[in-house]
Amino acid sequence: MNVAVEHIATDQPPDESKARDLDYGWQGGNQIELLENGEAYFPKVFDAMREAQREILLETFILFEDKVGHELKGILIEAAQRGVKVVASLDGFGCGELSPAFLGELAQAGVLVQMFDPAPKMLGVRTNWFRRLHRKIVVVDATVAFIGGINFSADHLADFGPEAKQDYAVQIIGPAVSDLHHFALAQSGRQVRSRRGWRRRQQRPALWTNADGEGLVRLIYRDNVQHRDDIEEAYVHALSKAQKRVVIANAYFFPGYRLLREIRNAARRGVHVQLIMQGQPDVLLAKLAARMLYDYLLKDGVVIHEYCQRPLHGKVALVDDEWSTVGSSNLDPLSLSLNLEANVLIRDRAFNQQLYERLEILAKNHCQTMPENRKPRLWLWRLTVGFLVFHVMRHFPALTGWLPAHKPRLKPFQSQAHDR
Structure with a gap:
């Protein structure tokens, strides 16, 4: 089975001119729901994906082939098969153990899988430890967004046992979703259409606001x-x-x-x-x-x-x-x-x-x-x-940048998985 999986070997998005200078201001009138642990998070995000009509954008540091990962895979495949555009951006370290068969099923169904900065193992050890895609963002139909610290893995559920993680995310519905949608598109390398209410700003919005009103949200991010x-x-x-x-x-x-x-x-x-x-x-x-x-x-x-x-x-x-x-x-x-x-x-x-x-x-x-x-x-x-x-x-990024193996590479490339 030949499977095309797009690999983005970079610590920046493929189109740097689109993604390097995005600033988002405060947006009011949002509904914000706190989601504690996988018990609250997974049902919400999976239900939103099942109801998707046009688009699912997903970024995650970790996706495992466990009960959560398999459920996610099934939902994304079903969405892609009914015509939803699905883009899954996965970190090459956190998702480095995913099998070609798992990725192949997604790609065959029409899911665009992007692996951020993959690297081969040396002596059985992964070498791409630093400058990871650590974000956890899901945007569905540009109408509902999820962001937080929860990965797609069963260790975020209490029944995993004593090693189950305590964690948090939020669901957002309202004007701020447009910013998360725009950001996720830009970071995934997809074409970003200009939209009303957004512009590349000469002066960054204030990190603090004294504006009146409830449901104020501002997206901030860290890049290199x-x-x-x-x-x-x-x-x-x-x-x-x-x-x-x-x-x-x-x-x-x-x-x-x-x-x-x-x-x-x-x-x-x-x-x-x-x-x-x-x-x-x-x-x-x-x-x-x-x-x-x-x-x-x-x-x-x-x-x-x-x-x-x-x-x-x-x-x-x-x-x-x-x-x-x-x-x-x-x-x-x-x-x-x-x-x-x-x-x-x-x-x-x-x-x-x-x-x-x-x-x-x-x-x-x-x-x-x-x-x-x-x-x-x-x-x-x-x-x-x-x-x-x-x-x-x-200062580690600057130090490692002197080594050829660690120079940022912005050129996307295609990789064919092994026949299986």
Whole structure:
């Protein structure tokens, strides 16, 4: 069986001129629904795909050949066979174990499968570790969109067992969907038609808005060209304006000094700052890195919880009573300096309160809280080492760019799967 699978070997979209300078402003009047874990997410996104009439755009870091992956495959095949345009952009590392047969069934049905930056194994080990397509976005018929941290894998369901992940996404219906649709088209390399209400802006929209109204949403993203720091800047802006409360739930927490300073400064001026970190990590190194920063934050009044029920995979935060963010970006060097990421910023009191209540349940019932009087043993040494490690990782793309094997390649190419 000959199967054409388009491989995009690049850390940018194929048509860089279309995708490198997209800025999206605040859109009001959206309906935003918080989806916690696969139990809430998969039924919503699968139902939307089953009802698709024209188009499904999907980006994901991980797709496994498990019960979730097979259900998704069946839905996409059925949609393509009834004439829906289906584009699936998959990361070459996170989806690197997908079999030719699995991809072949999708391609034969008419699904356009794009594998981002694939690479052959060396001695049985995958080599394409860095600059991953880490976004998780689904847009259906340009009318409903999903974005968050949930991959298409069974480990986002509670029945997976003790290693099941705790995670979040949102469903959006309303004007902001047009921005997510436009972005997903541009990033997938498809032709983007100009549309009313969008333009390439000379001045970027503000990361913070004081506009009145509920359901305000703004799409932000991180790439390796002109939007390297947008997500980090959004956190810094929000933290600098915090007056009442801050809650950050993040799987992999090892931010740079600017973000750490704003977290500490918020706590110093009386803001109740809570961090929910991994207590049962799926990557032990991530927990060790985060703990290097605990003493620095605890001494200024930051409350740190470690979620111990199962691995935390969330990437969410809220500030005061209105501002929230949900997306794919962790607060670590991979997400803030290397990967392609996307978040939404949300100004909505009802959503903020719902997210706050869900995170409070985690903090109160399923976490251990680091003691305030934790002895600050070697905290200066830990901070110094952490600072050095972060900035080595931050400049890693430039360092690896000197090596021919890591130079960004923008040219798409076609690959034929083996006959089976």
